Amino acid sequence: MAPRDFASEIANGYSFEEPSLLLGAPLRDGAVAASARVRVPLSMLNRHGLIAGATGTGKTKTLQVLAEQLSEAGVPVFLADVKGDLSGLAAPGTADPKVVKRAESVGVPMAPAACPVEFLSLTGSRGIPVRATISSFGPLLLARAMGLNETQQAALAICFRYCDDKGLLLLDLSDLRAVLLHLTGPAAEELRPYGGLAKATAGVLLRHVTELEQQGGRDFFGEPEFEVEDLLRTDASGKGIVSILELADMQDRPDLYSTFLMWLLASLYRDLPEVGDVAKPKLVFFFDEAHLLFDEASKEFGEHIEQVVRLIRSKGVGVTFVTHSPRDVPADVLAQLGNRVQHALRAFTPADEKALRAAANTFPRSEFYDIPETLKTLGVGEAIVTVLSPRGTPTPVVATLLPPPMSRMGPATPEEIEGIVQKSPLHAEYATAVDRESAREELEGAASPGPRAAGTGASKEPRGAASNEDDDEEPTLGEKLGKALESPAGKTLQRELVRGLFGVLGLRTAVRRRRRRSIF
Numbered sequence: 001m002a003p004r005d006f007a008s009e010i011a012n013g014y015s016f017e018e019p020s021l022l023l024g025a026p027l028r029d030g031a032v033a034a035s036a037r038v039r040v041p042l043s044m045l046n047r048h049g050l051i052a053g054a055t056g057t058g059k060t061k062t063l064q065v066l067a068e069q070l071s072e073a074g075v076p077v078f079l080a081d082v083k084g085d086l087s088g089l090a091a092p093g094t095a096d097p098k099v100v101k102r103a104e105s106v107g108v109p110m111a112p113a114a115c116p117v118e119f120l121s122l123t124g125s126r127g128i129p130v131r132a133t134i135s136s137f138g139p140l141l142l143a144r145a146m147g148l149n150e151t152q153q154a155a156l157a158i159c160f161r162y163c164d165d166k167g168l169l170l171l172d173l174s175d176l177r178a179v180l181l182h183l184t185g186p187a188a189e190e191l192r193p194y195g196g197l198a199k200a201t202a203g204v205l206l207r208h209v210t211e212l213e214q215q216g217g218r219d220f221f222g223e224p225e226f227e228v229e230d231l232l233r234t235d236a237s238g239k240g241i242v243s244i245l246e247l248a249d250m251q252d253r254p255d256l257y258s259t260f261l262m263w264l265l266a267s268l269y270r271d272l273p274e275v276g277d278v279a280k281p282k283l284v285f286f287f288d289e290a291h292l293l294f295d296e297a298s299k300e301f302g303e304h305i306e307q308v309v310r311l312i313r314s315k316g317v318g319v320t321f322v323t324h325s326p327r328d329v330p331a332d333v334l335a336q337l338g339n340r341v342q343h344a345l346r347a348f349t350p351a352d353e354k355a356l357r358a359a360a361n362t363f364p365r366s367e368f369y370d371i372p373e374t375l376k377t378l379g380v381g382e383a384i385v386t387v388l389s390p391r392g393t394p395t396p397v398v399a400t401l402l403p404p405p406m407s408r409m410g411p412a413t414p415e416e417i418e419g420i421v422q423k424s425p426l427h428a429e430y431a432t433a434v435d436r437e438s439a440r441e442e443l444e445g446a447a448s449p450g451p452r453a454a455g456t457g458a459s460k461e462p463r464g465a466a467s468n469e470d471d472d473e474e475p476t477l478g479e480k481l482g483k484a485l486e487s488p489a490g491k492t493l494q495r496e497l498v499r500g501l502f503g504v505l506g507l508r509t510a511v512r513r514r515r516r517r518s519i520f
């Protein structure tokens with residue numbers, strides 16, 4: 001096949017007019033086909049994606065390049081920064097000769113620029129602290145975060161059920177501990193109708209609670225709860241805000257942050273209106289080191305992930321998984337990932353070779369490339385690409401030289417991060433923890449009415465509880481719980497509702513919401 005045919009085939013396959021992100025220039029036999037460009041339409045980014053490849057092949061830089069262009073196009077981005085190397089998005093890059101040359105090869109000017117960035121953190125050490133309540137996490141995600149087996153998970157679900165029925169508010173881990181102690185002590189009889197809770201199982205659960213507390217759960221679980229609409233912002237110039245969840249301090253707790261990311265997605269699903277097909281996504285969500293989400297996931301948990309990923313698309317949210325091999329992602333999730341950027345894979349062992357062939361088989365056939373061979377020989381910052389065209393059909397498979405990021409290829413300094421955190425409008429909202437009356441106080445009989453401040457003495461009314469009369473939008477979780485507190489009669493009912501909406505991440509949620517919507 002003559003090279004001209006290749007260039008025109010690729011140019012045709014990626015010739016769409018509508019707004020798109022640049023993925024790079026086509027590569028064949030070591031040469032760049034300068035006349036064609038490889039792009040992905042903005043309207044197809046809610047059809048989800050996968051960035052895969054061996055260590056050091058350029059996955060994170062690809063993510064950075066996409067995040068920058070999304071922000072520029074006014075699309076907010078959320079990304080989990082596991083190694084701390086994405087914080088550089090907040091600072092301009094440097095135009096050293098190597099990156100200038102790469103930019104030229106791809107046909108873009110090297111114009112160093114920073115993105116508008118918000119830093120978030122589960123521990124509060126390197127970003128705005130984000131928190132969720134035990135109640136909204138629900139038993140399934142919590143069981144995953146605590147590494148429980150099925151029996152223990154069932155026992156935890158019973159505790160949630162009991163708290164719902166008794167109107168006990170589970171906000172933080174101390175509430176959960178108080179409930180577990182209560183249920184193995186004074187209230188053991190009350191639990192009989194639920195199936196009971198074996199002392200040994202409760203003991204194991206208590207141990208897990210302590211462990212989780214020591215490993216970041218104490219900071220993370222509680223209020224004020226993070227509201228996902230804060231991820232959907234643009235700056236004054238219309239650029240999408242890039243929210244970076246800094247996880248370098250959480251590397252030993254992958255189960256906590258991976259469940260938190262699922263909680264975010266499920267909350268987005270719950271809170272965002274149905275939008276169908278959109279010209280550009282409302283938010284693009286990058287899930288780096290995505291294998292951590294799927295490793296040892298129970299069947300039930302896996303099914304929930306699959307459902308959330310499938311359903312979130314109609315809310316205008318795109319999800320891109322970043323991981324080493326497509327085999328890290330379960331087949332029913334992989335089948336939903338229409339946009340693929342596959343960096344090089346190594347084939348040192350027969351097992352590697354097998355994995356490489358399996359990865360190659362997830363691509364459409366190509367008359368221009370021997371895909372397994374190409375995967376072995378791609379250089380750093382090069383990838384095999386196929387995406388969805390605006391018509392929803394796969395574009396031709398093409399080896400692609402990616403552009404360099406315009407922001408810094410390396411971490412932001414702690415001072416740079418702190419400066420951004422201090423200036424953030426979210427700081428006043430989330431910086432201080434709030435410990436209002438909940439299960440622990442109620443069970444200890446030491447309850448005093450109204451919210452009160454934790455440790456430091458600073459106090460803030462939870463946003464949800466304070467603002468529930470302000471608008472006619474569906475109340476947030478905080479508002480629902482706030483209302484439940486104000487109205488003892490509606491307490492149990494309200495909690496039941498919250499659990500139905502959110503404790504279950506999947507279809508039941510969707511059915512309930514649709515019914516609610518059709519009424520109004």
Ligand SMILES: Nc1ncnc2c1ncn2[C@@H]1O[C@H](COP(=O)(O)OP(=O)(O)OP(=O)(O)O)[C@@H](O)[C@H]1O
Nearest residue numbers: 054055056057058059060061380381402403404405
């Ligand atoms: N698009 C690019 N432009 C310029 N340099 C790049 C590009 N992609 C990768 N590189 C170079 O390759 C290095 C490794 O890239 P990157 O950190 O993205 O790899 P990775 O696949 O995420 O690795 P890991 O699996 O270890 O996280 C970068 O530090 C950078 O020097």
Ligand SMILES: [Mg+2]
Nearest residue numbers: 059060061083
């Ligand atoms: Mg990386």
